[in-house]
Amino acid sequence: MMKMFHLVLKExxxxxxxxxxxxxxxxxxxxxxGPYVFSSKIADVNSLAESVLIGALLWYWLNQYFFGVxxxxxxxxxxxxxxxxxxxxxxxxxxxxxxxxxxxxxxxxITFFTLLFFALCGINLEIHPYFFLxxxxxxxxxxxxxxxxxxxxxxxxxxxxxxxATQFFFGILSGMVNPVENFPSYVRLVSYMIPLxxxxxxxRNMIKHGSTSGFVxxxxxxxxxxxxxxxxxxxxxxxxxxxxxxxGEWETW
Amino acid sequence: MKRVVEVSGVRKSFGKLxxxxxxxxxxxxxxxxxxxGENGSGKSTLLxxxxxxxxxxxxxxxxxxIDVKRHWKKLSEKIGVALANERSLYWKLTAWENLDIxxxxxxxxxxxxxxxxxxxxxxxDLLEHKDKPVEEFSTGMRKKLMICKxxxxxxxxxxxxxxxxxLDPPSVREVVDYLSELSKNGLTVIMISHILHxxxxxxxxxxxxxxxxQMEVKYRDISSKKSEVYEVFENLIKGRDTNxxxxxxGSEGDEDKA
Numbered sequence: 001m002m003k004m005f006h007l008v009l010k011e012x013x014x015x016x017x018x019x020x021x022x023x024x025x026x027x028x029x030x031x032x033x034g035p036y037v038f039s040s041k042i043a044d045v046n047s048l049a050e051s052v053l054i055g056a057l058l059w060y061w062l063n064q065y066f067f068g069v070x071x072x073x074x075x076x077x078x079x080x081x082x083x084x085x086x087x088x089x090x091x092x093x094x095x096x097x098x099x100x101x102x103x104x105x106x107x108x109x110i111t112f113f114t115l116l117f118f119a120l121c122g123i124n125l126e127i128h129p130y131f132f133l134x135x136x137x138x139x140x141x142x143x144x145x146x147x148x149x150x151x152x153x154x155x156x157x158x159x160x161x162x163x164x165a166t167q168f169f170f171g172i173l174s175g176m177v178n179p180v181e182n183f184p185s186y187v188r189l190v191s192y193m194i195p196l197x198x199x200x201x202x203x204r205n206m207i208k209h210g211s212t213s214g215f216v217x218x219x220x221x222x223x224x225x226x227x228x229x230x231x232x233x234x235x236x237x238x239x240x241x242x243x244x245x246x247x248g249e250w251e252t253w
Numbered sequence: 254m255k256r257v258v259e260v261s262g263v264r265k266s267f268g269k270l271x272x273x274x275x276x277x278x279x280x281x282x283x284x285x286x287x288x289x290g291e292n293g294s295g296k297s298t299l300l301x302x303x304x305x306x307x308x309x310x311x312x313x314x315x316x317x318x319i320d321v322k323r324h325w326k327k328l329s330e331k332i333g334v335a336l337a338n339e340r341s342l343y344w345k346l347t348a349w350e351n352l353d354i355x356x357x358x359x360x361x362x363x364x365x366x367x368x369x370x371x372x373x374x375x376x377x378d379l380l381e382h383k384d385k386p387v388e389e390f391s392t393g394m395r396k397k398l399m400i401c402k403x404x405x406x407x408x409x410x411x412x413x414x415x416x417x418x419x420l421d422p423p424s425v426r427e428v429v430d431y432l433s434e435l436s437k438n439g440l441t442v443i444m445i446s447h448i449l450h451x452x453x454x455x456x457x458x459x460x461x462x463x464x465x466x467q468m469e470v471k472y473r474d475i476s477s478k479k480s481e482v483y484e485v486f487e488n489l490i491k492g493r494d495t496n497x498x499x500x501x502x503g504s505e506g507d508e509d510k511a
Contacts, residue, residue, distance in 0.1 A: 006357030010343065013354070017345045017386075080340020084402075087304065088358045089330040245308045245325075248267070248301065251338070 003090050007098030012105075025106060026113040029060050033114065036177050037123060049123050052177055054203040057114060059171040061107050061135075062142050062196050066167050068103030069096050069146035073154050083250055092237050096150055100143040107139065128206045138199050141222060144230035145195050151236035155243065157252075170194050175201070195229070198222035257282050257410055257441050258303060263312030265298055272298045273309070274464035280410075280443060285436040285453055287472070288445045290461035296445045297337075299461065300414050303443065304334050317409055330359060333403035337415040339395045344388040348379055348398050351387060352405050359406035366405065373401040376431060392419040400428060404435075411435070413444040425451055449475075 015021060033056040041049040067075075072095065076082040085095055115125060125131075153160040173187065174180070174196035180188055191197045198218045205214055244250055258280035265273040272295040280286050288296045301307040302314055305325025314321040319328045342351050349370065356366035374380040377397040387395060396416050403411060411432070417425050425448060433453040436442045449458065452472045459469040 003358050003360065006354055009357070010346070010354045013350055014343060014345050079343070080338060081343055083306075083336060083338060084341045084355065086306070087329055087334050088355065089326055089360070090358060091326060242308070245306065248298070248307045250306060 003088075004094055004098045004101070007085075007090065007095060008101045011098065011102035015102075015106075022109075025110055027117075029057075029110050029114045030117040033057065033060060037118065038121075040177075041123065050125055050207055051204050053118060053123060053125060054207050055174075055176040055200045056171075057111065058138055058196060058199050058203055059167075059174065059176040060110070060114075061138055062145075062170060062174075063167050064103050064107050064110065065100065065139075065142045065146040066149060066163055068106070069099045069143060070149035070153065071160060071163055072096055072099040072150055074160050077251065080251075086250055092154075092241060093147070093234060096147050096237075097143070100139070100146070103143075104139040108135070111135065125207060130206055131203075134199070134203055134206060137219075137222075141195050141199065141226040144226040144233065148229040148233035148236070151233045151240055155236055155240035170196055173197070179204075193225070195222055195226050198225070255282060256280065257284075257317050258443065259313070259315040260299070260303060261313050263299070263302060263309045263314065265295070265302065265307065265309050271464055273302075276312070276461075276464070276466055278303075278459065278466055280441050282409075282441055283436050283439050285433060285442045285456035286444070287449065287452055287456055287458045288443070288461055289447070289449060289458055294461045295464055296461050297414055300412055300443065300445055304332060304412050305329070330406070331409050333406065333408035333411045335396075335399040335403040335411075335413045335416045337418070339392065339399070342387045342395060342398060342402065345386055347384050347386050348374065348390070348401075349383040351398065352402055355402050356405040361406050369405055369407065370401070373404055377401060377427070393421055393424050396420055397424065397428065400432075408440070410441040410443065413442070413446075415445055415447070417444075417446050417448045422451075429453065 033053065036056050037049050037053045040052040073082060073092075076085055076095075086092075118124070149159075149163075149166070153163070172178075173183075173191045174194045175183075175191065176196075180191040180197055180201075183191060198221060202215055202218050202222075256279050258278065260276060260278040263273050263276045263278075264271070276295075276299060278288075278299065288299060290296050298307060302309050303316060303321065305321045305328060308322055316328055317331050319331075321328055343354070346354070352370045352373070353366065356370065357363075361369065371380065374383050377400070379394060379397060379401070382390070382394065387398065390398065396419055400413070400416060403413070413432075417428060420428065429451050432440075432442050432444070433456070436453075436456075446452075449472075452458070454471075454473040456472045457469055458472050458475060460467045
């Protein structure tokens with residue numbers, strides 16, 4: 001645990017060196033999510049805007065995890081320090097979890113400012129007591145999904161070239177704007193393979209009904225699916241590690 | 254004496270290129286061993302195999318009794334590594350922050366870590382620069398900091414790859430003297446270097462060529478141009494037949510090449 005703490009500390013210390021990044025992090029999500037949310041507002045139905053806001057916000061969380069965790073190896077490799085981490089007595093999985101904790105803290109910061117800016121624009125999310133629990137659950141389960149992506153991109157480096165496209169693909173298919181129930185059945189099949197779909201659905205129900213009705217079955221499916229990705233990710237990670245040790249490609253990308 | 258590094262029958266190829274061909278290499282506690290050889294002779298490959306970064310195609314590697322191929326992470330706590338890549342430090346962080354973070358990752362308790370960091374930085378004349386970000390350091394300062402980083406957790410074996418390159422002559426001497434002192438106190442040092450003129454007299458120099466350790470000699474035997482071993486060593490580096498009678502016994506500047 002202490003080793004992970006030091007890795008998180010390292011992330012935070014480096015981030016603190018870039019003062020303007022904090023301004024960027026506070027503003028960017030609002031500008032990215034804004035068009036989706038304000039377009040919904042045109043329909044003059046507040047609940048629709050709120051529904052899109054929760055979907056888009058959770059999608060933004062996934063984005064951050066895909067950059068923070070999914071791209072974790074690449075980021076470290078480009079910095080040049082991946083080799084130091086690899087040589088340290090921490091597993092690649094521990095390293096990814098430290099990236100996940102850092103991303104979670106950043107996401108809390110981002111969420112606070114995003115909700116504040118939308119509130120100032122007249123779009124308020126009614127914060128249910130379970131909302132924070134939803135954020136924690138999202139953090140954990142999207143981390144599992146991102147670990148799978150990180151392992152995949154460590155194994156096949158070219159996959160990271162489509163990181164951004166993948167994020168938008170997941171965003172649309174998980175019902176960020178348009179609920180998945182409105183998709184054709186074959187598209188829905190793909191949607192139900194994405195953990196974000198369940199998180200958005202749970203989040204929307206929470207905001208819409210102010211309760212956790214229908215929460216448990218979706219959470220169960222989400223849990224099974226997320227653990228499936230985690231196990232697959234760990235297996236891939238080990239495979240990628242051995243492949244790189246065989247080829248000696250720790251420093252190439 | 255107990256062997257702390259045991260490499261036996263190691264082969265490694267990259268595609269069709271065979272880099273190491275049945276390499277055997279050993280080191281005991283407190284040894285100061287230098288692996289020399291031309292560019293591309295496989296020195297770094299051998300070192301990376303010894304620390305677990307690379308898997309050999311064949312052969313066995315044990316360091317401190319640990320099977321490196323299988324348990325390289327278990328080994329990592331007990332060894333220190335300084336590779337040639339200066340970017341292996343976090344450039345945005347200060348020297349102190351780098352050592353503190355890595356010391357923490359290696360599980361060194363805070364009090365011991367801070368004391369050790371101070372000692373190491375002082376030893377390498379970096380203490381007054383401890384709060385400067387590494388990006389503001391010169392190459393030589395970064396190399397010295399990399400050695401500090403590799404020593405923060407007091408490893409039993411230290412692996413160094415070309416870290417002396419880029420250091421000015423007094424710094425080379427300073428680093429080698431310190432490592433020599435540590436090796437006398439029990440630290441095993443395995444170093445890859447082209448800079449051979451300042452090595453400790455009782456260090457061992459292994460010459461890697463054509464994928465094999467061609468010879469391993471005491472440094473004192475090659476530090477003198479007049480010695481027979483020097484001649485053989487020099488010829489091996491130059492790729493001449495060691496039985497060739499026309500081989501000159503030494504020419505100007507040869508000592509530098511050694």
